[in-house]
Amino acid sequence: MSNDAAIITETLERVAERLGDPTPFVFQRLFIEAPEIESLFVRDADGLVRGQMFQVTIESLLDFLGDRSYGANLIQIERVNHQGLGVDPKVFDTFYVTVMATFKDILGADWTAEMEAAWTRAVGELTSHSG
Numbered sequence: 001m002s003n004d005a006a007i008i009t010e011t012l013e014r015v016a017e018r019l020g021d022p023t024p025f026v027f028q029r030l031f032i033e034a035p036e037i038e039s040l041f042v043r044d045a046d047g048l049v050r051g052q053m054f055q056v057t058i059e060s061l062l063d064f065l066g067d068r069s070y071g072a073n074l075i076q077i078e079r080v081n082h083q084g085l086g087v088d089p090k091v092f093d094t095f096y097v098t099v100m101a102t103f104k105d106i107l108g109a110d111w112t113a114e115m116e117a118a119w120t121r122a123v124g125e126l127t128s129h130s131g
């Protein structure tokens with residue numbers, strides 16, 4: 001595991017210790033920043049799609065930082081697939097930035113300089129190929 005992947009895994013563990021599943025917080029923030037996205041989750045009344053998608057986006061991020069076996073490709077494919085669901089490809093960039101901002105808020109004083117560096121690198125790399 002790369003050092004950045006280890007730091008990002010540690011962030012996830014710290015966040016989980018604080019409040020369990022962070023999915024609702026991430027989407028709450030996303031919908032405040034970009035209210036037009038909320039209306040796209042028309043069929044997801046119980047939040048199951050959001051929960052599973054959040055898992056996959058994080059797993060893809062960790063794969064991207066580690067083995068790089070599928071993460072970047074999957075995200076690229078989903079950027080295209082989601083256009084059929086009305087999701088602009090740029091929303092994927094917004095999403096990862098929002099995940100980072102949410103975790104930073106949750107951890108407060110426990111958000112370290114190492115975390116800031118690892119997340120900034122990861123989000124920067126993942127979002128630099130969008131079109």
Ligand code: HEM
Nearest residue numbers: 040041042043044053056057060075078085087091092095
């Ligand atoms: C690797 C990344 C992702 C994967 C694998 C993924 C996967 C999926 C899957 C399997 C569905 C259900 C498909 C269907 O109902 O036809 C879905 C729906 C959806 N996804 Fe994603 N997703 C990803 C990232 C995202 C991101 C970043 C957003 C934006 C915040 C997003 C927004 C949506 C929306 C709005 C729906 C439709 C929900 C509904 O119909 O209520 N997805 N996604």
